[in-house]
Amino acid sequence: MSSADAPRIVLEGVGRTYGEGRAGxxxxxxxxxxxxxxxxxxxxEGPSGCGKTTLLNLLGLIDTPTRGELRWNGTPxxxxxxxERTRLRLSGVGFIFQRFYLLPTLTARxxxxxxxxxxxxxxGDRHQRTSQLLESVGLSERADAYPHQLSGGEEQRVxxxxxxxxxxxxxxxxxxxxxxxxANTEAILQLLIRSRAESGATLVLVTHNPNVSARADRHxxxxxxLVVGDGGGR
Amino acid sequence: xNRARPPALRHHRLQAILTIAAIATSVSLPVVLLSxxxxxxxxxxxxxxxxxxxxxxxxxxxxxxxxxHTLAISIDRIASVAAASPVLSVAVDAFAASGGPQPVLVExxxxxxxxxTEGPTERALFPAxxxxxxxxxxxxxxQGSYAGAATWSVLVSSxxxxxxxxxxxxxxVLSPTADRTAGxxxxxxxxxxxxxxxxxxxxxxxxxxxxxxxxxxxxLAAASASGAxxxxxxxxxxxxxxxxxxxxxxxxxxxxxxxxxxVPFYGVSSLTDQVDHVRAASSVLTGFYLALSSVALTVGxxxxxxxxxxxxxxxxxxxxVARAIGVPGRLIAGGIVRAGLMxxxxxxxxxxxxxxxxxxxxQRFGGPAVELAAGLAVFDPRTLLGLTLGVVAxxxxxxxxxxxxxxxxxxxxxxx
Numbered sequence: 001m002s003s004a005d006a007p008r009i010v011l012e013g014v015g016r017t018y019g020e021g022r023a024g025x026x027x028x029x030x031x032x033x034x035x036x037x038x039x040x041x042x043x044x045e046g047p048s049g050c051g052k053t054t055l056l057n058l059l060g061l062i063d064t065p066t067r068g069e070l071r072w073n074g075t076p077x078x079x080x081x082x083x084e085r086t087r088l089r090l091s092g093v094g095f096i097f098q099r100f101y102l103l104p105t106l107t108a109r110x111x112x113x114x115x116x117x118x119x120x121x122x123x124g125d126r127h128q129r130t131s132q133l134l135e136s137v138g139l140s141e142r143a144d145a146y147p148h149q150l151s152g153g154e155e156q157r158v159x160x161x162x163x164x165x166x167x168x169x170x171x172x173x174x175x176x177x178x179x180x181x182x183a184n185t186e187a188i189l190q191l192l193i194r195s196r197a198e199s200g201a202t203l204v205l206v207t208h209n210p211n212v213s214a215r216a217d218r219h220x221x222x223x224x225x226l227v228v229g230d231g232g233g234r
Numbered sequence: 235x236n237r238a239r240p241p242a243l244r245h246h247r248l249q250a251i252l253t254i255a256a257i258a259t260s261v262s263l264p265v266v267l268l269s270x271x272x273x274x275x276x277x278x279x280x281x282x283x284x285x286x287x288x289x290x291x292x293x294x295x296x297x298x299x300x301x302x303h304t305l306a307i308s309i310d311r312i313a314s315v316a317a318a319s320p321v322l323s324v325a326v327d328a329f330a331a332s333g334g335p336q337p338v339l340v341e342x343x344x345x346x347x348x349x350x351t352e353g354p355t356e357r358a359l360f361p362a363x364x365x366x367x368x369x370x371x372x373x374x375x376x377q378g379s380y381a382g383a384a385t386w387s388v389l390v391s392s393x394x395x396x397x398x399x400x401x402x403x404x405x406x407v408l409s410p411t412a413d414r415t416a417g418x419x420x421x422x423x424x425x426x427x428x429x430x431x432x433x434x435x436x437x438x439x440x441x442x443x444x445x446x447x448x449x450x451x452x453x454l455a456a457a458s459a460s461g462a463x464x465x466x467x468x469x470x471x472x473x474x475x476x477x478x479x480x481x482x483x484x485x486x487x488x489x490x491x492x493x494x495x496x497v498p499f500y501g502v503s504s505l506t507d508q509v510d511h512v513r514a515a516s517s518v519l520t521g522f523y524l525a526l527s528s529v530a531l532t533v534g535x536x537x538x539x540x541x542x543x544x545x546x547x548x549x550x551x552x553x554x555v556a557r558a559i560g561v562p563g564r565l566i567a568g569g570i571v572r573a574g575l576m577x578x579x580x581x582x583x584x585x586x587x588x589x590x591x592x593x594x595x596x597q598r599f600g601g602p603a604v605e606l607a608a609g610l611a612v613f614d615p616r617t618l619l620g621l622t623l624g625v626v627a628x629x630x631x632x633x634x635x636x637x638x639x640x641x642x643x644x645x646x647x648x649x650x
Binding site: 053054057060062063082083086087088089090091093094095097101103104105114115118119162163166 | 565
């Protein structure tokens with residue numbers, strides 16, 4: 001199984017409005033113009049409700065823009081059908097959520113295997129890759145534990161391993177250290193940076209933590225659904 | 235490593251048990267209805283097919299067949315007829331040596347004809363020839379005059395004999411009313427058994443006497459005021475055919491037609507027709523059972539759909555995560571359908587076993603009539619398999635509802 005190439009992502013006038021009618025419509029994302037080169041580590045900051053998660057959902061193809069155009073390597077993908085977007089998510093995107101979101105009925109190993117199972121990776125390759133990933137996140141001994149038997153830091157490490165399973169070109173992390181203590185925050189951050197360096201994937205990181213955003217190549221600041229700042233790392 | 239199951243699985247286990255119980259309950263109802271209902275119908279058909287006669291002459295309404303002795307002789311003369319047996323059933327009061335009147339159904343027959351039209355069950359229960367004296371009953375009947383010597387003999391069923399304290403050789407009084415002085419003393423000349431099930435043909439009556447004796451006892455031998463011949467009444471005339479004609483529908487139809495020519499105003503039906511009628515009635519009942527059962531099954535499947543939808547709701551976030559990381563809808567749908575099929579298959583299987591167990595319990599503890607009907611139950615493997623497969627197939631519809639719900643979840647909302 002080869003690593004997916006990191007895409008060049010372009011957003012042109014992208015917006016997302018929920019609900020209908022003047023009274024019911026909520027403009028979660030106003031008008032975003034953004035270009036993300038392959039392999040970049042981009043941090044996204046801003047107050048709650050400014051549209052960070054919506055932006056991440058659009059980048060990760062789990063939501064569709066109501067305005068504008070989203071392109072990967074020049075190909076418009078924002079309005080693809082659900083089946084095609086699912087295929088792209090499976091092969092090209094890795095998600096890491098703030099609350100880990102491991103499937104509670106699966107063990108750590110089964111959670112990591114899930115994206116590969118969906119991608120029809122052979123059982124042998126799947127097992128080998130899962131073992132590698134769990135070893136790389138330091139959880140070989142905890143492979144058979146269920147999520148409720150893991151600490152928060154361990155859960156997030158399993159989530160990182162799951163996100164890397166299909167060697168995606170785009171890693172999206174939504175406040176991945178938001179529920180962790182400082183020691184675990186540093187460990188997860190190091191893990192993400194190392195994984196991104198090894199795979200050459202683009203990493204988009206939503207964070208409130210200045211120590212986290214300081215490691216980014218570039219950081220953008222959002223407010224009220226707009227990008228209000230875009231600059232290099234501090 | 236502690237391999238304790240996560241709470242979600244424990245929760246689903248309880249849901250699964252309840253769902254399986256609901257489906258099993260809804261399946262056990264048709265198992266009981268179809269097996270017992272089908273068994274009773276099969277028993278009725280078997281009784282008709284083993285009746286020992288092929289044609290029945292009867293009159294509509296409460297009117298009996300008149301001139302029974304003469305008619306039997308006329309029918310006997312038709313080619314292929316082995317015997318024509320008039321039968322009259324009347325409830326009378328029996329007075330044993332001790333105790334008061336005891337109601338009993340008495341059957342009046344021509345002894346030799348009755349024996350010739352016995353089925354296999356009756357042959358095993360009745361003595362042959364019947365010890366009732368004149369086999370043709372022609373001496374007492376004396377061509378309608380009833381001037382001959384009556385035998386006043388009676389065969390008594392073994393349960394009646396046991397309860398009355400009488401014995402073969404003793405006598406009892408049979409009376410058309412509760413007044414002993416209006417009765418006639420009969421000599422007990424024999425005893426007959428009863429089949430193990432009261433649904434059999436001989437269990438309904440407790441005594442057998444010569445037809446002419448019974449006619450005389452209950453007034454059906456009385457001449458009319460206008461001087462017309464006595465009624466010589468019977469309820470039916472049962473006609474047995476000889477040899478191969480008994481199994482040949484064309485011969486049965488020919489004889490029935492010839493009899494109809496003798497008695498154009500009476501009903502003449504073959505037991506083949508009656509079997510067809512029972513089968514038709516059985517089909518109607520089966521349809522009714524299935525309609526009734528479909529209500530129970532629908533409730534069970536609605537419960538399954540609710541549980542599956544509830545399961546999707548409780549796994550809303552997990553489904554959102556799975557879809558977010560690219561798990562195709564078909565895999566998510568497959569999981570739901572598999573769960574539905576598994577629950578319904580286990581539920582249907584347990585329902586079949588439970589239904590059979592319920593019938594077996596009814597056979598032992600259901601009260602006399604229920605025990606009897608349950609004892610006739612027939613468990614047709616094809617019906618039970620068809621029922622199970624039908625429920626499993628219908629569970630796909632329940633799964634489809636939950637699958638549709640799961641695949642229409644908004645991923646961002648599920649992750650929120």
